[in-house]
Amino acid sequence: MIWRNWTGDQTCAPAEVVRPRSTEEVAAAVRRAGEAGRVVRVAGAGHSFSDAVLTDGVLLSLDAMDRVVWADPGGRRVRVQAGIRLRALSERLAGYGLALENMGDVDAQSIAGATATGTHGSGVELRNLSAAIEAVQLVAGDGSVRELDGGEALLAARVSVGALGVITELTLRCVPAYVMRGVDAPARLDDVLDRLDELAEGSRHFEFYAFPHSETVLTRTNAVVTAPARPPGAVRRWTEDVLLTNHGLHVACGLARRRPALIPAISRTMTAVLSERVRIDRSDRIFVSPRRVRFTEMEQAFPRAAAADALRAILGEVRRHPVIFPIEVRFVAADDALLSPAGGRETVYIATHNYVGMPWEPYLRAAAAIGAEHGARPHWGKRHFHTAATLAPLYPGWERFAAVRSELDPEGRFTNAYVERVLGAPAAR
Template sequence: MPARVRGGTWRSWGGNLSAEPAVTVRPAGSDQVLAVLADAARTGLRVRPAGSGHSCSPLVPTGDALLDTSALTGLVSVDEEHQRVTVFAGTTLQELNLVLEEHGLALANLPDSSHMTVGGAIATGTHGTGLGQPSLGGQVIGVSMVTPGGDVVSCSESHRPDLLAAARTHLGVLGVLVSVTLQCVNAFRLHCAEFREPLDPLLDTLQERMSAADHVEFSWMPGTTTAHTRILSRLHRLPDEYTRPASPISRALRRADDAVLRTSLTAGLGRVGNLLPRAVNGLNRIESLAESSRRYTDVSYRVFTVARPVRYVSAEYGLPLENTVPAFRELRTLVEAHGYDLSFPLTVRCSPPDPALLSPAAGRYTGWINLRQYGKRPRQSFLTAAEQILVDHGGRPHWGTLHTRTAADLAPCYPRWEDFLAARAELDPEGLLLNEHTRTLLGV
């Protein structure tokens, strides 16, 4: 039987959410997941799966049964010839990256946080940046899940492909993911160029630059006129002597830079800003200047991902790519007009059309605007006004971030909304896996 912990408090990574489940269970395999769901059905409890808790939207909180996936970890199988790997869904992206490196493989694109679980990351449509490479869900070619009906269901691109399209952004409402199969590529290196540049000229050419670069993103600190741009170039076609991973010394220096200037300084300035809100813009200028230009090369996952010791909450929307710059300009006007004391940057990224039914990037090239805020209590007045701007520009919320959208708002945004609802009703007709938030999202 799975390990059980009665009582106890669950908290989200960002600290803005907590829950007191009646029972927490940690199954270590599909048989134990089946037992958990059967027991919950008998006792009248709802079940919500939980990964690393990175989402700051209330997808997980429940007063019933919390299914902790932290024991569902590790490698299931690897096919080096076809560059495919299957892992248990509770495996973190960091653990997955290390497994892939051992076999000379890598994911073509990654989000910037590696502590998320594979199952949790694809649940919410988590993405990286770059128009030419798929988001995480687009690299999923198969899943195995346990349904409340007592079945272990598998789907792939050749077997039940419509179910796979739903499972690629599953919100934890189709079943409990047990394993995930990903299409990989040969291991490769990335060259990273980070630099400051004037914001307005960048915005004027942003869409062209996104199309020209392998991976590009930029951040803007409110109160400044410059952007911090990050461009990643894939080096896998160059000879080995040009693509060696960073030396231990250069990697140590980069970690020191990250720890001191890009982590400790950010945390310290954020705490000061919480105490002295009127000083935030000046503090933002200091932080922006501290992020010096740098260039380095390393194996791909060490460049895609960054440490996240400073915790935050965020709101993020995916917009039609062509609407990204107009929406960003309106957000900047909002910040400057009302003097909002935002102590984290606005970050802009991009991604190609996603095959998942409920991915915010479904069916369109997408620009992402992420609004991060330090501390547990974000400025609600700013988030409300910012959300309206993003919605007016055709934005769809990232499922794992703060937003106020309901089923009535969301259904018109997704051409295959009803297909997802039909898959959910087939696999979980009694709503065993729903909590209050997911009921509101889906209108069920």
């Protein structure tokens, strides 16, 4: 079996694929792998752009472990199996009158995969998704089942890059279900950058897309409202989400790939037709939208104060490369997970992408060099060029994470080329 990520550009041929239905079956699979001298990785929904999942050993899919184990609506907590997808989780939470405090822009990921890489949305007062984790159940390198519900182990396990063990269940803190008013609107780049703090701090969620070769950006501002949800009809949803957004982007990207010289004109045309769009709907439906146009991506977590300088530098760079995709700018509060890219500092995430099949490496390397000037940290699930040597100085909690890893996985049962590159070899080697 060949495993592929969402973009289709990360593939592997595992020696064995196991689809456990319970924690006991996960533990048995890890023990069997140990006896056979094989490494183990877990695939979530394959929505990482990096080689984080790849293995030639045992690949576990937790797709069948997608249940809500218990829910405590009054205490605003749920216990879920690790393979549940965010879309199913949102539906189940809505049934309990609950919701996630924040989400990224898609809900296809598994909860364990999303949190393992520090997946985030936007909002200066909101931390990444893993901050909602109160406890995890994890199968360690020796096949033992551990409950991590505090202390160093939990701070490490919230953002683990899959290097500590197989997470089988998570207890999540939620918030009461809420409705949001989402406004997408074009704006001038200079105006947005001049008022960046005011805009970022002025609403619960603010983010924007800056387009190559254009002075127009698309802002997205989401606020909680007491009005009832007004979900669009199926036709309007399809017209907006599929026809105008995805189909329009697909046509533009296809033309850009065939005729790169036209990219400045295509980009300016795309921004010229941007218009205001207002939606009022259940929170998760405002956060996410379908993504049918495939791309690859790098995303860097900069100190928030560097936002305008870093973005201007990247916008200067993007003009020198055949890039059609916009740059996405989001804000995240500081948190305390040991490997959180937003650990210990208010953060602006700047994401650089390109359409599948178009050259990405020179552009992403140039953006990475700008990141290095500002001490930016990479998103663990997206492309980057860091190694353990360049990452260790960026993370004050680096050695503390390594100590937890040595305890839970001393022999490196959960390693692969990515983990060894970014976290180093396991303790026992």
